[in-house]
Amino acid sequence: MNQKNKLAFLFLFIASLTFAQLHTYEYKRRIEQPTDSWHKINLKPEMYKHLNQRLSDMRIYGVSKTDTTQVPFLMHSSASKKVNRDLAFELINQTKNEDGIFFTFKLEDAQVINKIHLDFIETNFDWKIQLDASNDQKEWYTLLDDYRITSIKNKQVTYQYSQLHFESSEYQYYRVLVKNIDKAELDRARLRRFEVEKGENISYPSTITKKETTNSNESLVFAEMDNTARISRVLINIKSNFDYYRPFKLEYLADSVKLDDGYRYQYATLVTGVLDSSSDNTYTFPATTCKKMRLNIYNGNNEPLYVDSFNVSGFRDYLLARFTKEADFFLAYGKENDQLPSYDIEKFKDNIPEELTSLSLGEEILIIPNQPMVEENGLFENKLWLWILMIVAIVIMGGFTLKMLRSES
CATH class of the missing domain: 2.60.120.260 (Galactose-binding domain-like)
Incomplete structure (x- = not known):
């Protein structure tokens, strides 16, 4: 096999690996066809329940008949900016x-x-x-x-x-x-x-589900939002008609484990502070994905406060993506331990146009391993072709390795 053919098979092998990486994610959404080099893609709120806390498990892939490539993007939010x-x-x-x-x-x-x-x-x-x-x-x-x-x-x-x-x-x-x-x-x-x-806030409805007071006069207030959301601000509405100054801790349900005697719940801190009758009791914290919250109020020797409701809000998250090739584009996501991607465009933020057209996302689709991303007659639609290409590429690379070992001997 001549050098040209070897390089061709090596290219196909790399392309097949990129395609395989795409299928390590759990979900995908088709992206509307781009009309320019740069576009904005708004994340849908219902995606958060499948994303990790860092939002690091997202990739944009362009799939064509000949290859599968990643599309570089930057994460942004509608938070206030200096x-x-x-x-x-x-x-x-x-x-x-x-x-x-x-x-x-x-x-x-x-x-x-x-x-x-x-x-x-x-x-x-x-x-x-x-x-x-x-x-x-x-x-x-x-x-x-x-x-x-x-x-x-x-x-x-x-x-x-x-x-x-x-x-x-x-x-x-x-x-x-x-x-x-x-x-x-x-x-x-x-x-x-x-x-x-000024940023753009999105409000998320929430409901207080349970209240209790512990033996140490600590008030516990449990609340739940309608859907999993990405939040960064909460207003705690207190309806007590007397002055108060109470330390508190607001937590979110981070995990739960089923044991023989029921579920064990693990909470993580969102924010700590003081509830004060002279303020509006609004608190901000780093953006966090959650659905259930628990408010701990330390009353000391005082009468417990009456917590009426929570006003919960967060910012809109979106991607700024650069498209350079014609392909069918998908946003793949859902991979708990995935790392944040690293792209060259991070070094050239000033070159991104200020006014960008938004691309819409399609319906959520569960990714099934080895299922083709595009329902067209392409090279990767047939699983047999994938196996043949991978086996041939492995044989070629093994041959290269043996040849190098012999020449060193």
Whole structure:
């Protein structure tokens, strides 16, 4: 067999292994055909009961007549995000007088900013800054005064703090005065707006199923959501008409084991804190998949509280996927100990378009081992072909190994 044929069989062997990996997952959903390179895929809430806590057991596969390949994606959620937005500007003036050195920046128009980052050629300094703003360069308003910026660079220490933080303001011109110095060379500046983009919350109905008080005056309140959900926020509604301040622990049912005398339940902590009559008793925690919860309230010597209900919510999870080939695409999931995938696109997040079209997911299908992903006459539809390819590839690779051993001998 010549070298070209050997490489062809080796390629088919690798393709068959990728196909086999797909069938190690429990479920699949067909993905709507992409119309662009990048798309957004919203996860369906009913998928969470089949996913592990890290959401690491998901893969997108593209299946064609000749091969099966993975599609790279990134996990995102609709949680609130902290964003630094760089604004376009120009340095229109750089002057000097007995007060120091002035740098004047002009925005394209009056925009809200709250940060200015300054990079100087100098590496060792300890300067005081005055920041003024104006819309006409005639009447100036002071935003910062005697604001300290520092840079130290030597063999032992490298440190720099040269960001100006101030209350959000909306002007077209900003003037930075570096006080009482003769020389300051500005290498680069950035005018920014720091803001928090509000996320999208999804509410999940829940019902209190049982309440009890232990001998140690600890209140236990059990609640259950209609469906397994991914939650990150809970509001505990207390209807007691007196002041209170009670430590608590909120847990979720993580596992259960059936024993001869019944079930043994294992709970894991969602959040701990204090229920306080002067607050709204809303608490956040890392996103967690669960259905049943247990609230532990430590009453001490006090009258137990009346817990009326829980308002439970979480964020929407979605994938940002890049498609480069034509194929039939599937989202495979459900593999408890699977690791998070690693893709190159993680290093190039800035290249992902901001506006993406969403692709819908089809109905959930149980994956049956050795069942073809696409119901078409393809190379992998016949299980006999798979076995033949794998056996031939193993024989070829075994031959390569023997040849290498003989040449070493």
